[in-house]
Amino acid sequence: MNNSLRNSEIAGVGHYVPERVVTNADLITLMDTTDEWIQERTGIKERRWFTEGVDTTANMAAKASRRALEMAGLEPDDVQMIVFATLSPDYFFPGSGVLLQRELGIKAPVPAFDVRNQCSGFVYALSMADQFIKTGMYDNVLVVGSEIHSSGLDISTRGRAVSVIFGDGAGAVVMRPCTREGHGVLSTHLHSQGEHAEELIVKEPSSNRQDRTAFIQNLENEVELYPVMNGQNVFKHAVVRFPQVIKEALDANGYQPQDLDMLIPHQANLRITQYVQQKMGLPDNKIFSNIQRYGNTTAASVPIALSEAMQEGRIKRGDLVCLAAFGSGFTWASALIKW
DSSP, rough: OOOOOOEEEEEEEEOOOOSEEEHHOOOOOOSOOOOHHEEEHOOOOOEEEETTTTHHHHHHHHHHHHHHHHHHTTTTTGGOOEEESSSSSSSSSSSSHHHHHHHHOOOOOOOOOEEOOOGGGGHHHHHHHHHHHHHHSSSEEEEEEEEEEGGGGOOOOHHHEEETOOEEEEEEEEEEEEOSSTOOEEEEEEEGGGGGGHHHHHEOOOSSSSOHHHHHOOOOGGGGGOOEOOOOHHHHHHHHHHHHHHHHHHTTTTTTTGGEEOOOOOOSOOOHHHHHHHHHTTGGGGGGHHHHOOOOOOGGGGHHHHHHHHHHTTTOOOOOOEEEEEEEEEEEEEEEOOO
């Protein structure tokens, strides 16, 4: 164990999305909506939905993880810790982190835990991994965001305001100590504001019931099992918190917005991303968006976008990259990385 503080860096990235493509035209057959209505409010044209019996939260994470490990030049048994961000675990318990350990065939009894911070989950998870590496406790940490939303959405006119937004997928990064001075993860910044917890929520099945199984079996309670969002209030807070937490990361390291080479925001809503871009004064080539093709994949959105940006050659050695997220909780977070 090396007890001196050190920076961590992202050594490998990877992502996986299910094969099933669900377009806005497909949703029109399931609910009273239009392609124009969806695109105007969210920017989304299509999303991926999982296939039962093929995709699980854990095995999608494993597919993304294998790609990240390959880029990092590592084998699964080289992983010393797993941090798994998800709001849609395979089971109520245990968490999906241990299931990913099993999927990857990791033989050593490495620590694995889940992070339940929804849209900010991946950046929170990355920050936790960064701290373990900084203190010298672990060297190779696998950080994952994976989600299956489509099985828990109200796919009807009643639920359209939420159900058109979300998609399924997984992204992963491998983190390790950085040997280049002044590079790697420069800082992370995490926040929450629990007074807004019910503004974006799946309330049931709550443990705060004498018999939650009886509650679920009562069909009159069905609506309580679906996500509920106060869209206007979420938007109002997101467009404030996103720029704040990005500026916080830049200020902490002596940078200005114009110094950024790439901003990868959580893919919540294209309108939010465009507002943040304008607020930060960033040109199109310095911000990455893929919500048009994948929708909002919550904890998976930042690593999927990061992986695609790397594949497209939009991030190169020496670049200053900011990851930022805002979502349910409310929680928000950022990480500034010198690539």
